[in-house]
Amino acid sequence: MPNFCAAPNCTKKSTQSDLAFFRFPRDPERCRLWVENCRRADLEAKTADQLNKHYRLCANHFVPAMVCKTSPYRTVLKDTAIPTIFDLTSHLKSPNTRHRKRIKELTEEDIMKIAERRLVSSTKQLAKKDEEAEDAASADTGPQLSTEEKELREYLRSLFEIVVVLEKQGIPLLTSNASTAGNTNTSNFQALLDHRMNAGDKALRKRFEAAAVNTEYLSATQLGQLLDICENTVREEMLMEVRESRFFSLVTGDLIEFASENHLPVFLRFVNQNNTLREEFLDFVLYEGEESALLERLEAQLTDRWGLSMEDCRGQAHRATGAATTKMKAVAVMLMEKYPLALHMPCSSTALNIHLANSLPFPNVQIVMETLRRIGALFVAPFTQEKLDESITMTYQGNEEKGAALKQACSSRWTEQHNVFDLLLDMLLPLLLCMDNIRDNDDGRFTDSVIADAYSISETLADFEIVATIIILKNVLTFTRAFGKNLQGGVGDAFFAANSLTAVLHSLNEVNDNIDVYHEFWFEEAVNVANIMEISVRAPRLFLRKQRAADVGELQVEMYFKEYVTVPVIRGIMQEVEDMFSETNLKALKCLSLVPGVMGQMKFNTSEENYGEVYRNDLPNAETLSEEFYCWRIKWKHRGKEVSLPTTIHETLQLPYVKFFPNVNTFLKILSTLPLLKLEENNGEAANGRLQAYLDSMPAEQWNKSLAMLHVNTGVKHDLDVMVDKYCLVCSEEEPEVEPEAEAEAEAEPEGEAEADPEVEPEPEANSEGAAEEDVAMK
Structure with missing residues (x-):
């Protein structure tokens, strides 16, 4: 349905213009300022929720600095935006014209109150700007990094760059000889360190020359910390997109064995802010234990560690084989009991008969x-x-x-x-x-x-x-x-x-x-x-x-x-x-008739509203669902002959005017995430294929969970400065450094070191004495 601008003397509507339209804010104070500036007396008695639901202002009434275009198809307002541009006099030129939006005539008392409020608001804004300026000045004049700290950051940045090379090229941490003999001196990481120093990396060279013993440049624990920080940084980039999209589906792969323990690879399927369907590899989850323990572990991974809400999960698929099939089916049933809309379906990458x-x-x-x-x-x-x-x-x-x-x-x-x-x-x-x-x-x-x-x-x-x-x-x-x-x-x-x-x-x-x-x-x-x-x-x-x-x-x-x-x-x-x-799964799939190409095959005799109740609580305007579906059908039924019908969900979501049908837009995004539907851009198969390629490219004893995750997600940007900041923060939160002699004794106990960080698979150390001397050199 078209949106009409609520401003006086403004005749803009969404179907006749490419202008963005914005809802009245839900915040009562800010909404009152919008109404006050509109000078619409009939809007003053309405609540902020009513105004947010039924009234819009077009972008012409805001200064350009308040309007932000986040993508070719999405325009938003800044959180502090207030409309200030209005035409309050043009209706006076035609006094006989019926004027639908009555403009409130301001009394002297009203003018005084408005002036006072604006004065208070201006004072607050000036005070806020002064505070921000003071904070910025204090930050600029704060303690500068010392020469040693700058050198340390450059050194860490070089180490993270080497880790990125390892993950992008799918290079194992150890050579084949090192994996069998347990000699970390022949590790690929050490070889890349040597190559980079020989190529002229001053930060690495200086740190290396200052070391007392050069047998091992970086301990297994420190290397594990580097990998862990790289992994978490890349994962957080992807999770930000998942949270922004809100709805997602959970997909697990076949079991993979790391260090004699089986793990489930976990993928998330979602539609990003550019309305592109993606299926990304996130992590491994330990498979051991009963079905209830596995479910609890999987749910904790999604919610506590990744910050997602299982209430937004709209599908699940498990590509299990062999004995794992029965267990994963039980997990899927228990997950649906807790979250009924997490529909259990086959995965599109596995043939149904298989x-x-x-x-x-x-x-x-x-x-x-x-x-x-x-x-x-x-x-x-x-x-x-x-x-x-x-x-x-x-x-x-x-x-x-x-x-x-x-x-x-x-x-x-x-x-x-x-x-x-x-x-x-x-x-x-x-x-x-x-x-x-x-x-x-x-x-x-x-x-x-x-x-x-x-x-x-x-x-x-x-x-x-x-x-x-x-x-x-x-x-x-x-x-x-x-x-x-x-x-x-x-x-x-x-x-x-x-x-x-x-x-x-x-x-x-x-x-x-x-x-x-x-x-x-x-x-x-x-x-x-x-x-x-x-x-x-x-x-x-x-x-x-x-x-x-x-x-x-x-x-x-x-x-x-x-x-x-x-x-x-x-x-x-x-x-x-x-x-x-099941009946719920079929209702969801029958909503695919919202795609215009399917409507055309059905001669536009579709009845999506009969199945749309499945996702009613997810819709922005559920009370107008039937009317919006009707308008959506009419729009495509009476299109021009030169307009072709989109045949996929992806094509439909890319249409610029689909945002004017908020319920349809939400429906299509939810349906895209269902694991059963084929990935139009083949993103999911690419992620799953890269994971399998990593596992096939090296012996099982050289597999590393962190490098596998990083290698699969090479397309995600790597901010080295963020990684360096996180590493410095982790180090600062650890216990104070011990004396070199005590540290050497601690380094001589590799078993306790491995237990301290179960997420990381440390490389086997050459010998405890070398590890201790190396760590002293690092100091």
Whole structure:
């Protein structure tokens, strides 16, 4: 709806001008000054809340210095802005004209009161300016940094610059030799220090030459402090954007092991002030403990440490695999019980069928999913893809067309696609042949680890239970494949997919009701594939041993797979789909019809107000929700022929006039954060990919949590002066320095030092004596 200016003799409205319009302030005193300057007698009886809700002033009534343009699409007022520019006489030239905004005629008493108030206000402002000037003068004339302090800051700045080089280039702290031998003298950090000093860094050179012993320039504890301060500074930059955007979603990744402890990588998804969707990596959370302990730890990380409010969390997704799946599902349920709008959804970066299979807590299914991950990792190694292509050619000699299609499908990341189980079934024979060729290693191109992986994969795929499980998964997940592909596609596809869930559940229920018939066909398919692969058809050996021990009669293999594979899989998939797409989740997804491109496909016959109640408490003007939705539809329905309909949330949020529809604007920002929707700018995949690239680029024993976080977020600005200030503040808050002899004794106890800062992974020290001498040199 258009905004009209409340000033007398002003006819500006938002739909006819690019001018910014500002609400009356909620502060009663400041609001009274606005009304007083407007000279509108009819506004004096209204409260500040009423004025804030229903009345606006355009930017023409403020001096330019009071108006700030924070972005191409956002204009704000300074906190002390008062309107002073008004036309109070032009209506007198046309006395017969009906004047809607009656101007209050001021009496002499009113004029005297206004003058007194302005005099008091001017006096206060002058006093405030004098205080600020005195503070600035005292700051300028305050104690200056001594030469030693300046040299120390330059030295610290050089150290932080080296840390930034390490994180940007993904360089481990230690060389491969140092990681095995425990010799910190060969650390990459030390090598960069030497290089920088040789390149002419005077601050480092002076500090180095003053040291009594040059074996180790920086202790593990001090290096840990540098990394910690860098990490916290970069994280705070990102958290400022999250707080400004208010709404966010929580996304966790698969487990990563640091120092024999599993950690969850945590990502936050939000829309920044430029209306761009981002998904950024924030930190690792310790995974150990029960579900309740993990939830408490995760919530404390988000609120107590990062300063976020879980009341603003609008979605959650957990990319867990293996045994962690059940635990993370329990955490998600408990989180939704506390915060009902933190909707639990699949993550857009994981195909829905893969997510559904990962969620099944059955050993045979988890073996299949783990084998898929191992296959994907194996074909990253050199020459393995070439062997696979040769195996496909040999297997499908009589069907070149299918062979070519399989080669194209398996060219990259085929183990992560929506139709992965169909591909895996077609690839069983070529995969076994490829594994055998890798094991033979006739040309000597494969390492021992690759050969060992190939042997393990071939043994797994040659088991009838695994073959039968793959076929059952393939057939059951056929009913969700198209649904998931659309749901994680474009905005329009996701909207129509949300409306097709009933049909998907109907198909799954039909299979469940006729499970005997379906299982018969699926088991027959499994037997045929096993015969081609020359695999014996039998139940698992563990189950057979239990049957013999219990003295049970003859076991029918088909009945075993029906009872222990087919029925649990179909019912588990049905339950997971119902849990993931509850009524609240579907209502949220159906609000995607607010995107103009979806409206056009629906012929503008949409009913967003039926679903908009989900986020009513988040809206700035919830009482005008239906009217605003109606105006939004009419605006796009009667647009000019030259105006194209935006097809994505990102395009819609970039429109300059979307701010005049505050409820729609808020809705679109909340919907963007939902983890299920595809990231239009691929920011989330880039962050997750950089994390994985860091982990893949070095041995696990050289992983460092701080460097991993810094490496993933290389795009965030690094203010070295802020880092130096924080380091100096930390050092000043620590205990007074001890005498060198006592310090040497303290340095000789590395175990106590490591316990003092559990967040940092210290490098192994060369020896306690060298560490003590080094620290004395640092003094």
